[in-house]
Amino acid sequence: xxxxxxxxxxxxxxxxxxxLDARSERQGRIEIEDFGLRYKTPTGxxxxxxxxxxxxxPGEFVSIIGPSGCGKSTMLNALAGFLKPTSGSxxxxxxxxxxxxxxxxxxxxxxSLFPWKTVRQNVEFGLKMKGVEAAERQRxxxxxxxxxxxxxxxxHYPEALSGGMKQRVGIVRAxxxxxxxxxxxxxxxxxxxxxxxxxxxxxxxxxxRLKISVLFVTHDIDEAIFLSDRxxxxxxxxxxxxxxxxxxxxxxxxxxxxxxxxxxxxxxxxMSLIREESLKAMGGEINADALKGLATNFDNNDLxxxx
Amino acid sequence: xxxxxASNVLAPAAPLPQAGAAxxxxxxxxxxxxxxxxxxxxxxxxxxxxxxALFVLAWHVATTWKLDLYVRFMNVPTPADVxxxxxxxxxxxTFGSHLLMSCRRIAYGFALAALVAIPLGLLMGRFRLLRExxxxxSEVLRPIPAIAWVPMSIMLWPTNEQSIVFITFxxxxxxxxxNTLHGMATVDPVxxxxxxxxxxxEAAVFREVYLPxxxxxxxxxxxxxMGVAWVSLIAAEMISGQFGIGYFTWExxxxxxxxxxxxxxxxxxxxxxxxxxxxxxxxxxxxPWSPAR
Numbered sequence: 001x002x003x004x005x006x007x008x009x010x011x012x013x014x015x016x017x018x019x020l021d022a023r024s025e026r027q028g029r030i031e032i033e034d035f036g037l038r039y040k041t042p043t044g045x046x047x048x049x050x051x052x053x054x055x056x057x058p059g060e061f062v063s064i065i066g067p068s069g070c071g072k073s074t075m076l077n078a079l080a081g082f083l084k085p086t087s088g089s090x091x092x093x094x095x096x097x098x099x100x101x102x103x104x105x106x107x108x109x110x111x112s113l114f115p116w117k118t119v120r121q122n123v124e125f126g127l128k129m130k131g132v133e134a135a136e137r138q139r140x141x142x143x144x145x146x147x148x149x150x151x152x153x154x155x156h157y158p159e160a161l162s163g164g165m166k167q168r169v170g171i172v173r174a175x176x177x178x179x180x181x182x183x184x185x186x187x188x189x190x191x192x193x194x195x196x197x198x199x200x201x202x203x204x205x206x207x208x209r210l211k212i213s214v215l216f217v218t219h220d221i222d223e224a225i226f227l228s229d230r231x232x233x234x235x236x237x238x239x240x241x242x243x244x245x246x247x248x249x250x251x252x253x254x255x256x257x258x259x260x261x262x263x264x265x266x267x268x269x270x271m272s273l274i275r276e277e278s279l280k281a282m283g284g285e286i287n288a289d290a291l292k293g294l295a296t297n298f299d300n301n302d303l304x305x306x307x
Numbered sequence: 308x309x310x311x312x313a314s315n316v317l318a319p320a321a322p323l324p325q326a327g328a329a330x331x332x333x334x335x336x337x338x339x340x341x342x343x344x345x346x347x348x349x350x351x352x353x354x355x356x357x358x359x360a361l362f363v364l365a366w367h368v369a370t371t372w373k374l375d376l377y378v379r380f381m382n383v384p385t386p387a388d389v390x391x392x393x394x395x396x397x398x399x400x401t402f403g404s405h406l407l408m409s410c411r412r413i414a415y416g417f418a419l420a421a422l423v424a425i426p427l428g429l430l431m432g433r434f435r436l437l438r439e440x441x442x443x444x445s446e447v448l449r450p451i452p453a454i455a456w457v458p459m460s461i462m463l464w465p466t467n468e469q470s471i472v473f474i475t476f477x478x479x480x481x482x483x484x485x486n487t488l489h490g491m492a493t494v495d496p497v498x499x500x501x502x503x504x505x506x507x508x509e510a511a512v513f514r515e516v517y518l519p520x521x522x523x524x525x526x527x528x529x530x531x532x533m534g535v536a537w538v539s540l541i542a543a544e545m546i547s548g549q550f551g552i553g554y555f556t557w558e559x560x561x562x563x564x565x566x567x568x569x570x571x572x573x574x575x576x577x578x579x580x581x582x583x584x585x586x587x588x589x590x591x592x593x594x595p596w597s598p599a600r
Binding site: 104108116117125126129130159 | 495503
């Protein structure tokens with residue numbers, strides 16, 4: 001089913017521009033309303049996230065960006081169905097999320113490929129869980145790997161692959177069951193800068209062809225702007241939405257777009273928002289003197305002598 | 308058929324050009340042989356053979372000179388004595404039946420232990436209540452050496468054979484159980500979450516993630532368990548057996564057939580080595596993804 005629908009989607013994406021009403025038919029709408037999560041600690045309750053409301057329209061690419069520990073990943077885990085909010089609601093296409101399922105694909109920073117399965121067996125996994133018979137799922141996985149340019153690695157075990165390739169397989173694996181929604185939790189965080197840029201382009205290409213809804217968690221400002229239609233900025237813990245920023249850059253975006261003045265303006269705006277929160281996230285441990293690194297002038301003397 | 312014919316026809320002609328080539332290549336030969344010596348598997352095989360040869364030589368010297376270095380070698384059989392008794396044993400059917408008996412006991416005891424301990428460990432790793440119930444009992448029983456079970460085992464089981472198999476079972480049971488349990492505790496939770504995101508239910512997560520993720524630890528447990536199984540078996544055979552290589556070794560001492568003691572010991576060593584090799588080979592077949600170690 002997934003490959004045929006994928007082919008249909010690819011064909012549709014090939015047409016110049018789908019009419020507006022056809023776009024609204026597509027599913028994969030994410031609604032998070034007044035989301036709150038708190039958990040017990042030895043000293044009482046800690047608020048991790050409070051009062052977050054956000055939406056992702058069908059086919060939209062939305063990023064969440066914020067300082068570490070602000071609860072970005074918590075939101076994704078709630079959407080994936082791994083945890084329930086203590087207040088508020090998490091809905092997909094109007095239905096509350098109740099446990100994990102293949103309709104929401106998830107990609108993790110730690111690659112998460114099964115080491116005991118070959119690349120093709122990894123891609124087949126979701127189809128196997130759906131009850132697709134062996135010959136058919138093998139055919140589908142082969143087709144998908146071919147489209148993603150990974151055919152020659154189909155019989156390799158993940159250990160033999162580079163980080164970028166592992167993550168490409170991870171994305172293909174998540175897409176194989178034909179999910180309406182893709183959730184990505186800092187997927188490129190462990191990759192080097194160059195691989196990262198290439199992976200961002202691969203991801204946007206896939207997304208543009210499939211027109212599924214994407215919620216992307218990152219702490220990288222450039223990545224958020226380059227990929228997204230909209231960016232939510234979260235505050236330091238307890239996490240809440242600080243700002244929502246639309247990214248009006250035209251698609252398809254070339255890597256050179258990051259040098260454009262519009263991009264830089266967006267970047268400046270987001271930088272100041274994030275910096276404020278990152279300083280807060282570092283808590284009382286950072287003050288004006290600490291920020292200078294060493295708040296004195298050593299006149300080219302080495303540190304040991306000056307002391 | 309025709310291939311054989313062809314090689315036979317070619318064979319007489321072949322040496323002539325080769326001999327010529329060898330003569331011209333002679334100056335290079337030493338360096339090539341040195342490189343060949345540094346080839347890793349060849350090198351380690353040669354060093355291994357040399358170390359065994361040195362050991363046998365030391366044994367030979369100590370026993371033929373009847374050294375008395377506080378440790379006394381006067382009554383210890385020489386390698387030649389042992390070789391002679393090995394030849395004699397090889398010809399007699401009793402030695403073979405002793406070996407076969409021990410191997411059968413290991414096979415039964417070890418297979419039973421694996422069949423019980425692996426599923427139990429997997430389930431204990433998955434279900435907390437089971438773990439909390441079984442763990443205290445296993446912690447109390449675990450430190451008891453298998454030899455200490457011999458009298459109890461003789462009382463428990465109707466036949467001598469069953470009690471020896473039971474002791475072998477006990478020896479390998481706990482290493483397998485604990486390693487399986489440890490493997491379950493160290494399964495990467497991200498893999499479990501990934502599987503569930505791809506639509507896997509409880510049974511599928513168990514089969515597709517927990518089991519393969521735990522396999523390397525299970526095989527560690529099997530290797531350790533096999534070693535302990537032999538230790539337990541030999542002890543049990545020495546105390547209560549009528550057959551088996553452990554009994555053979557002990558009987559040799561009682562009957563003052565000293566070369567047979569060494570023969571029994573060597574047989575035990577070779578069998579232990581062979582069984583742990585078998586497990587390692589099996590592990591490589593079952594886990595093709597893990598790098599050969």
